[in-house]
Amino acid sequence: MQGLIEFTQMIISGVATGCIYAIVALGFVLIYKASEIVNFAQGDLMMLGAFLGFSFITLLGMPFYLGLMLALACMALIGALLDRVVLRPMAGQPVFAIVIITIGIGFVIRAVVISVPGWGTETYGIATPYSGGVTTLGGLVISNEHLAIIGATLALVIVLYLFFRFTMLGVAMQATSQNQLAAYYVGVPVKSILSMIWAISAATAALVGILLAPITFVHVNMGFIGLKAFPAAVIGGFGSLPGAVVGGLIIGVVEALAGFYLPEGFKDIAAYVLMLLVLAVRPKGLFAQSVAKKV
Amino acid sequence: MTLFEGRNLDRRFGGIHAVRDVSFAVEEGEIFTIIGPNGAGKSTLFNLISRIYDLGGGSLVYDDRDISRIAPHKVVGLGIARTFQNIELFENSTVLSNLLVGRHSRGGPALWQELLFTSAARQSEIAHRERVEDVIDLLDLQEHRDARVGGLPYGIRKVVELGRALASQPRLILLDEPSSGLNPDETEDMSYWIRDIRSQLGVTVLMIEHDMSLVGMVSDRVLALDHGEVLAIGQPAEIMANPRVIEAYLGG
Amino acid sequence: MHVPMKTSYNEDIRLIRQRGTLVWYALLALALLAAPFYLGEHHLSQLSFVGIYAIAGLGAMLLVGYTGQVSLGQAAFLAIGAYTEAILQKAGVPFAASLVLAGVMAGLTGAILSLSTARLAGIYLAIATLAFAFIVEEVLTRWESLTNGSLGILVKRIQVGGFTFDAEWKFYYLSTGLLVLVLWLMINLLRSRTGRALTAMRDSEISAQSLGIHLARYKAIVLALSGALTGVAGALYAHRIQFITPDQFTIMASVELLVLVVVGGLGSLHGAVFGAVFIVMLPQFIVLLRDAFGISSTYQAGLDAGVYGLLMVLFMLFEPHGIYGRWQKIKLYLDIFPFYRKATFRRQRMFQKSEQLR
């Protein structure tokens, strides 16, 4: 019985962590689907979003939800700007160029955060209206932070689904990500669509950053969690939004279980081992449609 | 003598039946052309022959040998070379270097000999170079020898790709739309080269072509394909007069 | 520009094709040979690092620049080389043998890695190599009986027979000599069949395959060679730093090598050397910049990250062919002055195309 409770407890915290990976992975996948750019700066965008949230909520004393919304809006703007200024000229460039340029963007973001007075390299916290409490369910204990993360992920997934399924803009975005040229020919404003996708992606990054803040705090290295979201996106198939969510959850749960049941060290590499295994069997991830080059 | 034979070739992609039950035979020394409207399955057929796609059904017989299951990179070693519809050259290398890659299937020294560039490696380089120079002479590519392919005009790149396939000393060459993107002059040149390949080098040609004048000029026999099925096989004039073929083109 | 008259095919595969270049290289060799006479120890030790980084960079260049396989896991090869060297030295294996074995070990790991990555391309490969590097780092941390785990290994100086590499100039000659050797091997490889097969794969896998290039086999070869070179650099690194721990070989080291090849100039051997010079000199350059603008060292952290990041972004945006590409343009500009046109180096889409359709 005790064993079962422990197992369930591990699953729950795995799901919560997995949700974090899932949202970061969603950010990757949104951009990748639309423009074939893999954004290595996603983690740093998340960090920047958290710092903005910290500034609005803790430094300026705004109400939590107002600060959250404001941070999301700022990040959306920054995302769109990044696309416009840095990434648009890179369209059609090879993978490593994109890899390098987005890593470079990550560095610049870090530099900015380090240099802003009041941010720097220290660690900060964000007080949320819900933090501190726990919900007990039989022998299970779930913290409010975890509940908030799971809830926000669910909400985000639903909103994104409705958006892509039912709004004109969402449909146009889908069209763009499937075939840019064709979308362009039927009158979709491809360029501004791409900027908007970057905006959405950066905003989701900010959301994760602020959700994470009560758990891991706000600091300049918090973006490294993005490295764990890569396996999530890859396992899901990199081009698939549901894949990113499923991949994130798989990674989160596997990590939690590996940390609890396997010897030391397995927790940290479980995600990567799992990813290599998946890739060995399916070189394009679990959810990828097979597209072969036409020759 | 039959050099190559496709027997009941079949291939589906999801719900699309791209090639269905296609059979034909190419005689040694022949110029055999496949025609058909867009989406007829011509390129798929080529990709089946060069083993880029696996067969859904049927078999490939080359030189009395079943090659339906061999690895794609081994095809050229058997003497079957190909070109691509949209040119797949190595853009960042020179013409010479592209043609030398064409010699890949003809072997070379061991890796350690290459690393140390032993005299065996040097000899091998020179031997391959001599073969490549023959191709350069044949196709009049002398002045472009050291040019980077990415900077050359389309028509020349088309010729380079033909040369690269020839460098492997094939017995059978697959040409995927050799005249696409060429102007009338270049197309005419291409038709001479195709005939030269056959007459001077004794290479059998299997090609896909849209330009009917070129087809009529060089082909010995023509296969018309539509919706993945064989409409007709025969002399060029005969096929072009075939009502089903005409209908496929006009109605397609 | 002058076009030399060629009289035999041999001339096209010569090591150095033009007489003029030969003179320059001879002068460079002389300058390097005499460096200990006119450079202080500080600069010599920087040159030693340039040698080490250039060797590792050549490994990365072969993989990324010549074969188009993006690797974010080069640090793993560096680590395997360093640890193999450290462990073998402890076991009393002579340096000549342990150096080779360090390369072989890293090369073997590369070949094994290729078993699971041979079918991968583009970003999938990049992330798979990233995963591989994390796993190697973890194994080095956990296999305490062999690696002493996180506590690290102290590495003694190199000893060959009775000769100890205990002074800066000795190590400098060693690393520079090895760099020259590696460069020679690379040139040989690139002017041979295998080298052409690698660049062919970079530009079009499908047509490389149709010309008889066994993709999986050549991907294994290139990963093994790249791993081996980086491993040799790792062995030298271990001796240079004299203390190795797993956390010296993190993703940052991999990124640094990637930056090296990109900034140096993709697809060029010169580029790897230029890139190594750049990576070693950059911190000093940043300090100069800091002092010139009177920035307090409190902001050093931001300055470092900022310069690093901006350089990556700007190089990618404006000079994707790296330092070597820029150098070639300057040279051509001087050669053909005043006929230079802006469009001479019209920007081309480089090496890879859309990977969704590969």
Add this chain to the structure above:
Amino acid sequence: MTFASRLKMVALGALLAFSPGFGAKADVQGVSDDEIVIGTLLDLSGPINFWGIPVKNGMELAVDDINAAGGINGRKLRLVVEDMAYDPKKAVLAAQKLLTSDKIFAMVGSMGTVTSAATMPMVLERGLPHLFPITPAEMFAIPYEKLKFAFFSPYYDDVRTSLKYLIAEKGFSRIGVMYQDDEFGANVLQAVKDQLAETGLEPVSVTSYKRGATDFSSQIARLKADNADLVVLGTVVRETVGAMATAKNLGWHPAFLISQAGYAPVTAELGKDAVEGLYAGAMTPIPYPDTASPEVLAWIDSYKAKFGDAPNVQGVVGYIIIQTAAMGMQNAGRDLTPDTLAAGLEQIKDYRNIFGTAPLSFSDGDHLGSRQTFLAQVQNGRWVALTGFMHY
């Protein structure tokens, strides 16, 4: 004969004429009639620069104070700081520069275990002193070498001391460990194992995490499943808070103990309720302004005046390291050489500074300043000392 080959001949001649690598040496590098040059390698731009920058401030303040008071035996002290970003490669290059271009007399207070381990041999090989690296690793004093001196109580001693006290006084018996999987964490783990072995015990649960990890749920769950009543954390600041918050969220409330690494005001500030009751071993008390002695208050003011910021414990560390090194130089007298400096440092016995650091002593054969620590606890959001200095 070509120009190139002639040049080659000249170079060969030069090769025969000199033996490279041996420049002319002054009597004692870095010591002139009116100046002593010392160097240090700090992380000003890397992952632990929240240590490096205040340490640098503290060091510079100490140098100013010393020079304002007339210097050391008539010589002014000059400090050259180099950034190494916590990267061994950069550290080696920067050390090279300090040793050969700035010609420092001694390396003082270099930061980080890995980086100092990589650079210490370079200093010692030149016959120069390597003083007080900012890392509580034993290797900087042991095995004994004439010119290497360490300041800090090793983590190992610190954890054993605290653990021994807690087991004896509070009756903990089921000890669990969660450590960072690097050299620091390994020291903590070893200390726990050895201390428990004294009483024939073993840790009931051992778990680890990767540096930079943010999720400790499975580690804490395992410790909870193994029913530990005291958890020793080989963690720094964020991980300490993260681990304790995770435990609290699981409704589990064991006691927690950390090493000096997490003993900082920020731990209490970040963790709030979650870290109440946390134990830590420490060597120098945190200078809270409202309880500080007048000397310390004056020091806090001069720090604020110079850097515009309230000092933290890192600033104190930078200050006392330079002060202690200067004391050794003072004791060495006017004839300052590495040997006389070593002898001067060895004269320091039971030295207590204004900050209340554990008493320092050096002797011929023992160059580790102190192995003593006191036990502190977070109470109402600040660190309170529970004991005097002790050793296991």
